[in-house]
Amino acid sequence: MTAFVVEPAFPVRLTGTAFERGLAQAAAGVAHETVFAATIGRVEQARAEGVLDAAALEFLHRQRAFLLESDPHTMAELAGIAEGFDLPEDELFIHQHLSLLRDLSKGAGLDADGCSTFAIGEGPEGPLVVKNRDFSGIHVGIQRVFLHEGPDIETGRMLCVGSAGSPGAYSSGINAAGLALVDTHIGSRRHGIGWLRYFAMTRILATCRSVPEAIAFLRARRHAGGGSVTLADRYGHVASVEFGTDLLGVEEGRRVWRTNHFVSPELSPFNFTDDGDRIDANSFDRFAYLSREVPVGDWTVPRAARLMATHAADGPHCGPLCQHGEKDAARTISSAIFACNMLQLYFLEGNPCEGRWRVYDLTG
Known part of the structure; x- marks a missing residue:
């Protein structure tokens, strides 16, 4: 890995109502055809694979009605994105549900989607939340850091890592x-009508000020199921939450970590397996590596950056946190480190073993 070099950067500023913030995405400097390929193109592929059958369309109809009532702000942001990029809103809504729909179709056309995360509640630089974003290579180039300000954001403002064409905290964020x-x-083998994980993440950043508040928010709602979130706040609270539909797997502590399988006793029976392992093949290796590394020593931003640049070939017992895929295969497309006390995001687009870090200041 190269030296930890950081340069200041500025986010794409989105202000106004949720709809207006969605509309403003079109001015973020991403070619419309690129956004089309990363969103509508993936929906068209899923349709060709038979994922969008009658049962899926009925699910989407009920899910849309639920979210219009339960989360009108994120739905309004999605409508603004559709208008700004001149894309069909219904297709963008389907895109938000693709990984869930593939689960319902017994893993049809496995999505290239991973991620490794951890959070610590104490250290020389205070609480940190860290993520390597592993996703299809077609999302390289459409990632943006967005600064959201608007009347629905009760916490004042939020800094979100997302992708053009998707609303709010499509990957991560800090308020x-x-x-x-x-x-x-x-x-997951269990899904239902309820909050999408990305939508819940956005509302948490908009309305919650601590990890206990965020957990209470999630416990009070029904979820579509699948995935996890890892959280920390400036008070040192740390948690990981795994999503079922009517139940959650919650782990609280000083240090937590997650990859791409359920580990809580509540949710582990619902890991998706069907004629082989549905889970990303190296999820257990990455989890084991984080389990060895995260509990040990003091964590700083540079040390976290070095950890997330690790490859399996770097030495005995190393885990493949920094992944190099080909074409549309899963690869690490970015790395993010949130410093809760400093209200900063350290962000690198591409593989963390070879890129340059940028720092975004939420107060600036």
Whole structure:
């Protein structure tokens, strides 16, 4: 890995109502055809694979009605994105549900989606939340760091790592109260009508100021299921939450970590397996590596950056946190480190073993 070099950077600023913030995404400097390929193109592929059958369409109809009532702000942001990029809103809505729909179709056309995360509640630089984002290579180039300000954001403002064409905290974020969160994809055998993980993450950043508040928010709602979030706040609270539908797997402590399988006793029976392992093949290796490394020593931003740049070939017992895929295969497309006390995001697009870090200041 190269030296830890950081340069200041500025986010794409989105202000106004949720709809207006969605509309403003079109001015973020991403070619419309690139957004089309990463969103509508993936929906068209799923349709060709038979994922969008009658049962899936009925599920989407009920899910849309639920979210319009339960989360009108994120739905309004999605509508603004559709108008700004001149894309069909219904297709963008389907895109938000693709990983869930593939689970319902017994893993058809396995999505190239991973991620490794951890959070610590104490250290020389205070609480940190860290994520390697592993996703299809087609999302390289459409990632953006967005600064959201608007009347629905009760916490004042939020800094989100997302992708053009998707609303809110599509990957991770931090708010002005010092609450940060990141997610991982986890295939599940149990889904239902309820909150999408990305939508819940956005509302948490908009309304919650601490990890206990975020957990209470999640416990009070029904979820579509699948995936996890890892959280920390400036008070040192740390947690990981795994998503079922009517139940959650919650782990609280000083240090937590997650990859791409359920580990809680509540959710582990619902890991997606069907004629082989549905879970990303190296999820257990990455989890084992984090289990050895995260509990040991003091964590700083540079040390976290070095850890997330690790490859399996770097030495005995190393885990493949930094992944190099080909074409549309899963690869590490970015790395994010949130410093809760400093209200900063350290962000690197591409593989963390070879890129340059940028720092975004939520207060600036």
